[in-house]
Amino acid sequence: MRWMPAALFGALLLSANTGSKTPLPAPQQLASQTEWPAYGGGPDSIRYSSLTQINRSNVGQLQVAWTYDCEEGPGGTQMQPLVAGGVLYAVTPQHKLVALDAATGKQLWRFDSGIIGRGANRGVSYWTEGGERRVFTAVTHFVYALDPATGKPIPSFGVNGKIDLRQGLGRDPAKQSLILTTPGVIFKDLLIVGGRVSEGLPATPGDIRAYDVRTGQRRWSFHTIPHPGEFGYKTWPKLAWKVSGSANNWAGMTVDAAQGLVFVPTGSAASDFYGADRVGDGLFANCLIALDANTGKRVWHFQAVKHDIWDRDFPSQPALVRVKRGKSWVDAVAQTTKTGHVYVFERKNGKPLFPIASRKYPPSDVPGEVASKTQPLPTKPEPFARQLLTEDMLTNRTPEAHRFALEKFKTFHGGGPFVPFRVGQETIIFPGFDGGAEWGGPAFDPETGLLYVNANEMAWTSSLAKNDTVKSARQLYLQNCANCHGDTMAGSPPQLPKLVNMGPKWDEAAIFKITRQGAGRMPGYPNLSDSEIKAVAKYILSGESKPIESDEPAAVTLDYRFTGYRKFLDPEGYPAIAPPWGTLNAINLHTGEIAWKIPFGEYPELAAKGLKDTGSESYGGPVVTAGGLIFIAATNYDRKLRAFDKSTGKLLWETTLPFSANATPAIYSVGGRQFIVVCAEGSKGRPNDPKGSKYIAFALPHP
Known part of the structure; x- marks a missing residue:
């Protein structure tokens, strides 16, 4: 219809x-x-x-x-x-x-x-x-x-x-x-x-x-x-x-x-x-x-x-x-x-x-x-x-938006229900x-x-990626945070906040507190040690990622991970579908x-x-x-x-x-x-x- x-x-x-x-x-x-x-x-x-x-x-x-x-x-x-x-x-x-x-x-x-x-x-x-x-x-x-x-x-x-x-x-x-x-x-x-x-x-x-x-x-x-x-x-x-x-x-x-x-x-x-x-x-x-x-x-x-x-x-x-x-x-x-x-x-x-x-x-x-x-x-x-999302259902809000949507759509996998995710290629949900x-x-x-x-x-898209094997701040971020905030911390606002350029109110202590307790759609992470959360906080703020030595037992790590929720939007932030x-x-x-x-x-x-x-x-x-x-x-x-x-x-x-x-x-x-x-x-x-x-x-x- x-x-x-x-x-x-x-x-x-x-x-x-x-x-x-x-x-x-x-x-x-x-x-x-x-x-x-x-x-x-x-x-x-x-x-x-x-x-x-x-x-x-x-x-x-x-x-x-x-x-x-x-x-x-x-x-x-x-x-x-x-x-x-x-x-x-x-x-x-x-x-x-x-x-x-x-x-x-x-x-x-x-x-x-x-x-x-x-x-x-x-x-x-x-x-x-x-x-x-x-x-x-x-x-x-x-x-x-x-x-x-x-x-x-x-x-x-x-x-x-x-x-x-x-x-x-x-x-x-x-x-x-x-x-x-x-x-x-x-x-x-x-x-x-x-x-x-x-x-x-x-x-x-x-x-x-x-x-x-x-x-x-x-x-x-x-x-x-x-x-x-x-x-x-x-x-x-x-x-x-x-x-x-x-x-x-x-x-x-x-x-x-x-x-x-x-x-x-x-x-x-x-x-x-x-x-x-x-x-x-x-x-x-x-x-x-x-x-x-x-x-x-x-x-x-x-x-x-x-x-x-x-x-x-x-x-x-x-x-x-x-x-x-x-x-x-x-x-x-x-x-x-x-x-x-x-x-x-x-x-x-x-x-x-x-x-x-x-x-x-x-x-x-x-x-x-x-x-x-x-x-x-x-x-x-x-x-x-x-x-089912098909090519003829893409946005026509502007010619530029349509061209962008069409180019992106041709790179995606799927379009209908219950199509499994792939590694390295976006699948449409x-x-x-x-x-x-x-x-x-x-x-x-x-x-x-x-x-x-x-x-x-x-329409949203995502993919799977191979998990890192070295225990580092980046690996912990990708395993625990990238599900929502994405590999690049871009998120999918307003539902899923971005973590880049977080502003002066966010320091390591503030990120530690919210990671431990949870907020919004985000659960708390009581399974992570204090040193692990501090390392993730530093990575979010500065990009610094070093191998982590910890007496804590390793968390469950699967071979593949979800790379984050991404809305299919045009360059101006409006839905890329009609x-x-x-x-x-x-x-x-x-x-x-x-x-x-x-x-x-x-x-x-x-x-x-x-x-x-x-x-x-x-x-x-x-x-x-x-x-x-x-x-x-x-x-x-x-x-x-x-x-x-x-x-x-x-x-x-x-x-x-x-x-x-x-x-x-x-x-x-x-x-x-x-x-x-x-x-x-x-x-x-x-x-x-x-x-x-x-x-x-x-x-x-x-x-």
């Missing part, structure tokens, strides 16, 4: 069954919802609000109701606030938790753990039973249980109000890198968590764990890298459970309380792009796993990518939906993907609601690598992102490393059966058809020159309401919060925020007034874009 202006694009696709309402599949899902009690809106993670005060007829009257300034500068929190009992809970860029009056934005209390957190922190968890209440927040590898009334840690939880997620993994806790970027889910009296870990070796295992909400005691664990005797053990080398890592849940989970199931999407195994040390399919990496929420026992699973060597993590919470099949309604779970596909399964048994085809893909020509011969893809719903879909997750409308998902339409560079999609889960699709996002300077509706990268997801609206911010460059007609994709309202808001909004009502609130920071904007840290709430004017 080729790009066209948004209004025409949406109109031409309306024939695919959009706005006609179907009988309500689950009236209980449409019960009055005045709060936003969990990440994703509720335990079903459908990002749906039954509120109707703000609707198609009056959304144009929205105005700022209140603003809360965190006064910490940007930090990539990506926070979706939680609202319960008239209180809004939000995380600051340094991972302090604040409680605000949800009607006015006035601060009620602020919890400071004493640890400065950095990078993504997408939400908190809330538990209540009888008269007891607790809010759980994460700072680095710690999870704190706080009294919602005071913000004070509850001493009876764990040790002085907190638990350390590095404990209980069967490995030295001091050498584990694990951060809870997406909040855990609540089931009865359990807090169930995953975590973000390093994706290069050595890496922490991605165990899923449940903790008692009152005591912090661990009640069960599920090993995503199976131990001897466990299901899936034979899909790995025999000792993988001791030495391999990742296969973790960083994107969040979803709970079906009625059926007692927790649905867990997982990411790739370490290392991401070369798997000679982990030959085999590698369960439970790249899986959607249904676990018994009471015990942690596997009920069913589906593996979307076998032996992943492309970093094709499941990037978001699954959504619990109801889908019409004939005359019956089916309780289903829908999972969006980086590849631009949606998988839909029956919740109780994992039976696909649309056929899944096993498709053949080429082998790897890299020594030691054994790529899977086949991968499973759904035949429906149809992909919501383009799947399309959709790119960041999707397709990303962590913002989809929204689902139970009135119509439409699933809404924003997609990135970017628009759309980002889309917003409505998918009918009853039929599997795309109901409508529009370009989503703009580059303001291009729009000013007449090149509008190009779409752009976006991080953060949509929310949908019974008032007929989709609210979404997410776009990297235009700093907009927008409202669309959920039936047609027509833009009904937009406002420019002080900073780009790479986060999913929350919707709630207090005192009879409906609010939409979003976290704006600007972290993923370009270097010269405005940056800050504010929560901004919108509402209709007071009567």
Whole structure:
């Protein structure tokens, strides 16, 4: 499907069954919802609000109701606030938790753990039973249980109000890198968590764990890298459970309380792009796993990518939906993907609601690598992102940009899905490393059966290279840092910062601290010795690289390494492919058809020159309401919060925020007034874009 202006694009696709309402599949899902009690809106993670005060007829009257300034500068929190009992809970860029009056934005209390957190922190968890209440927040590898009334840690939880997620993994806790970027889910009296870990070796295992909400005691664990005797053990080398890592849940989970199931999407195994040390399919990496929420026992699973060597993590919470099949309604779970596909399964048994085809893909020509011969893809719903990059899809923004793109394209390998990387030649990843879909997750409308998902339409490239054999600062950099920052330290801004000309604020001490602790998408490196980190810091700042003598045991070193993430951009920094560079999609889960699709996002300077509706990268997801609206911010460059007609994709309202808001909004009502609130920071904007840290709430004017 080729790009066209948004209004025409949406109109031409309306024939695919959009706005006609179907009988309500689950009236209980449409019960009055005045709060936003969990990440994703509720335990079903459908990002749906039954509120109707703000609707198609009056959304144009929205105005700022209140603003809360965190006064910490940007930090990539990506926070979706939680609202319960008239209180809004939000995380600051340094991972302090604040409680605000949800009607006015006035601060009620602020919890400071004493640890400065950095990078993504997408939400908190809330538990209540009888008269007891607790809010759980994460700072680095710690999870704190706080009294919602005071913000004070509850001493009876764990040790002085907190638990350390590095404990209980069967490995030295001091050498584990694990951060809870997406909040855990609540089931009865359990807090169930995953975590973000390093994706290069050595890496922490991605165990899923449940903790008692009152005591912090661990009640069960599920090993995503199976131990001897466990299901899936034979899909790995025999000792993988001791030495391999990742296969973790960083994107969040979803709970079906009625059926007692927790649905867990997982990411790739370490290392991401070369798997000679982990030959085999590698369960439970790249899986959607249904676990018994009471015990942690596997009920069913589906593996979307076998032996992943492309970093094709499941990037978001699954959504619990109801889908019409004939005359019956089916309780289903829908999972969006980086590849631009949606998988839909029956919740109780994992039976696909649309056929899944096993498709053949080429082998790897890299020594030691054994790529899977086949991968499973759904035949429906149809992909919501383009799947094959061809010469006729290159940019025509200017003749010069087209010539550049064409010359580069002819040097690349691949262009379609699941093409293995080569040594010394760039391979195209399309959709790119960041999707397709990303962590913002989809929204689902139970009135119509439409699933809404924003997609990135970017091409990226990379390659493999032979690892150095001499232990030096450069070798340590290439093994541990080049994955993201590249062999030449050029990175891929704004997602992956460059390390050249870092400026006066970065000295060896600052680089040492951030390497040890981690920040943003970067994990900490507790496995490196102090002398090794100091050597890497000196190499980054000066290029000095000498052989390193160390008593520390050698880290795991593979024969080949990933050379870094590279966007396929033209000389002026715009995508080297034709628009759309980002889309917003409505998918009918009853039929599997795309109901409508529009370009989503703009580059303001291009729009000013007449090149509008190009779409752009976006991080953060949509929310949908019974008032007929989709609210979404997410776009990297235009700093907009927008409202669309959920039936047609027509833009009904937009406002420019002080900073780009790479986060999913929350919707709630207090005192009879409906609010939409979003976290704006600007972290993923370009270097010269405005940056800050504010929560901004919108509402209709007071009567």
